[in-house]
Amino acid sequence: MARLDYLELPVGDRAAAKRFYAEAFGWRFTDFGPDYAATMSGDTDVGLDASPEKVKALLPVIRVEALEATLSAVEAAGGMIVVPIFAFPGGRRFHFRDVDGHELAVMQAD
Template identity: 35%
Template sequence: MSKQANKVAFFELPADDMARASKFYGEVFGWSTPEQGGGNVWAFTTPADEQGNPTETGAINGDIRPRSKGFDRPLIMILVDDVEVQLKEVENAGGKVVHPAQDESQFGGPVWAVFSDTEGNHLGVYSFGV
């Protein structure tokens, strides 16, 4: 397991109005919300590398994306070594896969998936591969 694996490392926030949400988080918390592409904006709470990962130990960044039927609540993302292995662990422990692994590495993104824990909370797992 890598040093960073199995830690909360990213968040995603749904918004009905991207400009309004960007303005709110910028004014209230001083977050930088530059365009990310695809209608999404980054939510930089701290300086970040080219993948949006924080460069400060213990900090997390995220993004704000349009609210949709499948994305209607904040989502905590956990960095893991292997998404498929982690999804098997989720299922073995009584959780359910909500959105199977999706590989966005061809676009410079991660492999990611969403699961539901035993209490019905949705969380995500992601990995940038080995």
């Protein structure tokens, strides 16, 4: 079953963003390299992306069990793949635009 699993935020300064969310909400972050950190609560988590390749807007991430089948379903439903399947620490994912132009990602955990 697919579910909203993650929300990725583009940030200018990862350390400042971590500090803000820790102070405002008590969130704890795990660092994944110099430009990325994420909560690891097991619920809907938040990623802070300060990399040069970061997305321009909030990026909802949907978790699925079958990545390739979901990619085919997204295309068949009229979605446009904008980033093909790639690996990242913890799984694989792709990005697509829905019929209204919103960018989302779909991931399958390792």
